[in-house]
Amino acid sequence: MDLALLRTFVTVHRAGSFTRAAALLGLSQPAVTSQIRTLERQLGRPLFLRQARGVTPTTIGDELAHKAAPHLDALMEIAEAGLDEDSSxxxxxxxxxxxxxxxxxxxxxxxxSGQEGRSHALRVSFGNAEEVLEGLSAGHHDLAITTVRPRGPLLTATPLCDEEHVLVAGEPWAARLAPGRPRRRASLPLENLPVVEVHESLPFVSRYWAAVFDGRPVASGAVIVPDLRAVLSCVVSGAGLAVLPRYLCAAALERGDIVTLLDPAVPPLRTYFLAVRTGTLAMPHIARAHEWLLRTAAGWA
Known part of the structure; x- marks a missing residue:
């Protein structure tokens, strides 16, 4: 069986469409379609069901992908690393x-990398959960950190750590909102108070309010900036209140740049997952990084 046909097949399986697979492979869509049809003729079975948007693998297609993908990934690893076994x-x-x-x-x-005393090249991409999982499935990434557990057999996810969320503000706002803070439970009047968030939908504040107050906030964002580090800077400068991961604002809390408004008995948590393509932990450099992150995360407060 032609390895080029298998590579095209696995890429289509991961991408979910001939068009996206063609872009990933640097081929035309007709070329990808032709290769898949050739493979289907060789096997005597259909591998994909064509739909209005993309394709869905048949049972045979899924089975072939699960068997072939790890081996193709291993071959790509060898090709990227070179044939020199001494290459570090x-x-x-x-x-x-x-x-x-x-x-x-x-x-x-x-x-x-420093502990092992050898060089490890690292390439990093940022994105939301959907973006990083799509990139992982398509073979662009080796490891993905996500707050969404992926479904299906192509990706394998392991819980990495839990992230505690805290409601914070600068001292002037805290004095006005929650005198005698921090309280375990309160109904803070947010109607006309400035909120700093990463999106207009107020994802962090809404999640916090649902967990702590069983309700939805009625405030609107005064400052919207798509980076939690920028949210923290705005809160420190007095722009308003925000919900932030504790690890991110721990130093600011310790310095007194910001303060905690509430101390709920059960703080809201969000779980991070470490995801890989199924079978790729057989590759040593991915396995080392995966194991090290899990071990290090055990000590994260």
């Missing part, structure tokens, strides 16, 4: 949310 450089492609990846994952992985 392996490139790890990591994707995840910008703040968590920058503050947690990257320091851990660079420490691993």
């Amino acid at each position: 450089v392996r490139t790890l492609h990591l994707a995840g949310p910008p703040e968590f990846t920058a503050e947690r994952a990257l320091p851990a992985l660079t420490a691993l």
Whole structure:
């Protein structure tokens, strides 16, 4: 069986469409279609069901993908690393949310490289959960950090750590909102108060309010900036209140730049997952990074 046909097939399976697979492979869509039809003729079975948007693998297609993909990935690893067994450089492609990846994952992985005393090339991409999982499925990344557990057999996810969320503000706002803070439970009047968030939908504030107050906030965002580190800077400068991961604002809390408004008995948590394509943990450089991140995360407060 032609390996080029298998590579095209696996790419289509991961991408979910001939058009996206063609872009990933640098081929035309007719070329991808022709290769898939050739493989289907060789096997005597259909591999995909064509739909209005993309394709869905048949049972035979799924079975072939699960068997072939790990071996093709291993061959690609050999091709990228070169045939020299003494080569110490392996490139790890990591994707995840910008703040968590920058503050947690990257320091851990660079420490691993220093501890082992050898070079590890690292390529990092930032994105939301949907983007990083799509890139992982398509073969662009080796590891993905995500707050969404992927479904299906093509990706394997392991819980990495839990992230505690805290409601914070600068001291002037705290004095007005919650005198005698922090309280375990309160109904803070948010109607006309400035909120700093990463999106107009107020995802962090809404999640916090649902968990702590069993309700929805009625405030609107005064400052919307798509990076939690920028949200923290705005809160420190007095722009309003925000919900932030504790790890990200721990130093600011310790310095007194911001304060915690509430101390709920059960703080809201969000779980991070470490995802890989099924079978790729057989590759040593991915397995080392995966194991190291899990081990390091056990000590994250």
